Amino acid sequence: MIVAMSTIDKLIARMTLPEKLGQMTMTAASHAVTGPVSAGDATDSIRDGTLGNLLNLVGPAPTRDMQRIAVEESRLGIPLLLGFDVIHGHRTIFPVPLAEAATFDPWLWERTARAAACEAAADGLALTFAPMLDVSRDPRWGRSVEGPGEDPWVAATFACAKVRGFEGKDLASPASLAATAKHFCAYGPVAAGRDYAPVDISERTLHEVHLPAFAAAVRAGVAAIMPAFTSLAGIPMTAHKQLLRDYLRGTLRFDGIIVSDYNAIRELINHGVAANVVEAAVLALRAGVDIDMMAGAYREGLPVALERGLVSMAEIDDSVRRVLRLKARLGLFDDPYRRGTVAEAPAVVAARRALAREAATKSLVLVKNAAATLPLPSSVRRVCVLGPLADAWREMRGPWAAAGYDAPGVTVRAALRESIPDARIDHAAGVPITGGDDAGIAAAIDLVRAQPDAVVLCLGEAAEMSGEAASRAAPELPGRQREFATAVFDRARAADVPVIVVLFCGRPLVIPWLDERADALLVAWFPGHEAGHAIADVLTGRVSPSGRTPMTWPRSLGQVPLYYAQYANGRPENAADRFTSKYLDASSAPLYPFGYGLGYGRCAYTNLRVTPASAGPEGVFEIAVDVTNEGSRTAEETVFVFIRDRVASVVRPLLELKGMAKVVLAPGTTATARVRLAATELALLDVAMRSVIEPGEVDIFVGPCADPARLLSSRVLLCG
Ligand code: BGC
Numbered sequence: 001m002i003v004a005m006s007t008i009d010k011l012i013a014r015m016t017l018p019e020k021l022g023q024m025t026m027t028a029a030s031h032a033v034t035g036p037v038s039a040g041d042a043t044d045s046i047r048d049g050t051l052g053n054l055l056n057l058v059g060p061a062p063t064r065d066m067q068r069i070a071v072e073e074s075r076l077g078i079p080l081l082l083g084f085d086v087i088h089g090h091r092t093i094f095p096v097p098l099a100e101a102a103t104f105d106p107w108l109w110e111r112t113a114r115a116a117a118c119e120a121a122a123d124g125l126a127l128t129f130a131p132m133l134d135v136s137r138d139p140r141w142g143r144s145v146e147g148p149g150e151d152p153w154v155a156a157t158f159a160c161a162k163v164r165g166f167e168g169k170d171l172a173s174p175a176s177l178a179a180t181a182k183h184f185c186a187y188g189p190v191a192a193g194r195d196y197a198p199v200d201i202s203e204r205t206l207h208e209v210h211l212p213a214f215a216a217a218v219r220a221g222v223a224a225i226m227p228a229f230t231s232l233a234g235i236p237m238t239a240h241k242q243l244l245r246d247y248l249r250g251t252l253r254f255d256g257i258i259v260s261d262y263n264a265i266r267e268l269i270n271h272g273v274a275a276n277v278v279e280a281a282v283l284a285l286r287a288g289v290d291i292d293m294m295a296g297a298y299r300e301g302l303p304v305a306l307e308r309g310l311v312s313m314a315e316i317d318d319s320v321r322r323v324l325r326l327k328a329r330l331g332l333f334d335d336p337y338r339r340g341t342v343a344e345a346p347a348v349v350a351a352r353r354a355l356a357r358e359a360a361t362k363s364l365v366l367v368k369n370a371a372a373t374l375p376l377p378s379s380v381r382r383v384c385v386l387g388p389l390a391d392a393w394r395e396m397r398g399p400w401a402a403a404g405y406d407a408p409g410v411t412v413r414a415a416l417r418e419s420i421p422d423a424r425i426d427h428a429a430g431v432p433i434t435g436g437d438d439a440g441i442a443a444a445i446d447l448v449r450a451q452p453d454a455v456v457l458c459l460g461e462a463a464e465m466s467g468e469a470a471s472r473a474a475p476e477l478p479g480r481q482r483e484f485a486t487a488v489f490d491r492a493r494a495a496d497v498p499v500i501v502v503l504f505c506g507r508p509l510v511i512p513w514l515d516e517r518a519d520a521l522l523v524a525w526f527p528g529h530e531a532g533h534a535i536a537d538v539l540t541g542r543v544s545p546s547g548r549t550p551m552t553w554p555r556s557l558g559q560v561p562l563y564y565a566q567y568a569n570g571r572p573e574n575a576a577d578r579f580t581s582k583y584l585d586a587s588s589a590p591l592y593p594f595g596y597g598l599g600y601g602r603c604a605y606t607n608l609r610v611t612p613a614s615a616g617p618e619g620v621f622e623i624a625v626d627v628t629n630e631g632s633r634t635a636e637e638t639v640f641v642f643i644r645d646r647v648a649s650v651v652r653p654l655l656e657l658k659g660m661a662k663v664v665l666a667p668g669t670t671a672t673a674r675v676r677l678a679a680t681e682l683a684l685l686d687v688a689m690r691s692v693i694e695p696g697e698v699d700i701f702v703g704p705c706a707d708p709a710r711l712l713s714s715r716v717l718l719c720g
Pocket of ligand 1: 055129182468
């Protein structure tokens, strides 16, 4: 039974101001993860009804104990809302979100969120601060790892899949979590890629690139939204009335809760838009923030603000009502212990390892495979697994592994031992991930000298080098890894041993030299608990790699921000003409374009058909292309559909992703990939920022990635 609105209103009528502000406050249960603990200890406040929401309390016993205090010992017995950052799995850790995005598989995105929700709910939780939907086009920004990459269409598709997965069909189910779309909005373009820095982008970029994913999340029924820490064109998002109240609640009709980011309300003072905590609290409430996470600003500031007439009780009641309504939708009034009481069957938990392996395998992106170095031939008898990430079980899980830190990740070294038991597997780290210690290089090079069949060189970042507060001014291989790799390449070339690089990273790295020297290069990102198994599956050819990069990889840092959907310009690049858009000292082409990734098959695209050739605003274009696997191994191919509006009233991107399809092809077979594209998808924002479908010609491009040279094209006519 869901609690009726009148019941909620009756409850609000009985609440004191401190009790109301308690429902509008969330504090960390015991430990702070990402910021100062300014709100103090939780237990007493829960008992006296002045704290209604907690984060970072996990596990059936502790959540039950706290819930019991709220329900049985506080005056009104209002259940707690317990939230946690379930980012890429809860107990079972899946690939980091950027890696998951690389699967381009919405059904997989949904299934991993569902699995994470089941585990988190079994741990007593009811709210996750995920999915993160920030579009990122700058690899310096460490939080690129938490999101879906550079493309707004991917981000919107990811948003829907994740919200469906976390929330399930019914939020009241004991296995559902309320999802939080974050960080609203345009956190990705922080100045120069530095975390928390101000953002200043155009209204057009905001609406075309950064808002679509949030609009999609709202359409999918997301329960909560978290404003970003950042300011946008001079207005901190936590105080952004136009975007939170007018756009989100007004235009998008979002009726869930808005929960601030960690201490963000108090940080309005640092932004310089509030002189003190009272002003900060007023700004946030006025903007529509319902829950103050960790700042204690509502409890401290709103009583004073109310007294001074700066806010009204009705505004406070509105927020309290939304919080209580979410608790009701989660079924907490019916049974506050509905989550975290029934332990999951061991077989169910074990099955998640299979899903983690599937997700990890599909997230690996093979970016180079010279002379068919991979898969390893079945004749291999000696493999040398080198590098600081070859046996680094901690790093495999990636940043922000929720409650999954208890279990180690499977390493490449361990998994290769399992999957090629007849081979001798030698191992040396060579150098640490960071720092200047190169004492281990000589011993590692000796192993290469021993003439193995292949070297698997595991390089990259440490997990904590991406994520929040992990921006890097030079996103390259850290420490002495380049020197080590160069020594390995030199020695291996002399011995005619192929070197397969497995690269762990939370963002695209600037590594043109590595691409040049490696025989094969597999981008592993951070694959989660099943890392090693997934990588071994691909290295040995049990599975053909199918991941595609969801962010463009730059050749040099000066190209950043680099992304495929560049707006057209008046002087397109022309090598023969100096006065065109390019660099004097570097190529403007990416190292790997968006969508790039190889498989063990070899796919050719032919016979692109788009019907009808013209359509009005109600029309739907059917796009079909034949894909043939000309290789000798099965391939899973991701087929992308991009458009370009040839002449519009405003400048359009040279390519815009509008759809995708997947085909699985046995060697020598052909399949037709089909995508339906509604004419409404071709709408654009005109000069006045109105959404319009403009008559005219539109190019449809189809192919394996955003490299124009590899796309087939057709033209359709949009009629008015
Ligand atoms: C992060 C959020 C996160 C919150 C709670 C903040 O520092 O920006 O993404 O949900 O902490 O842990």
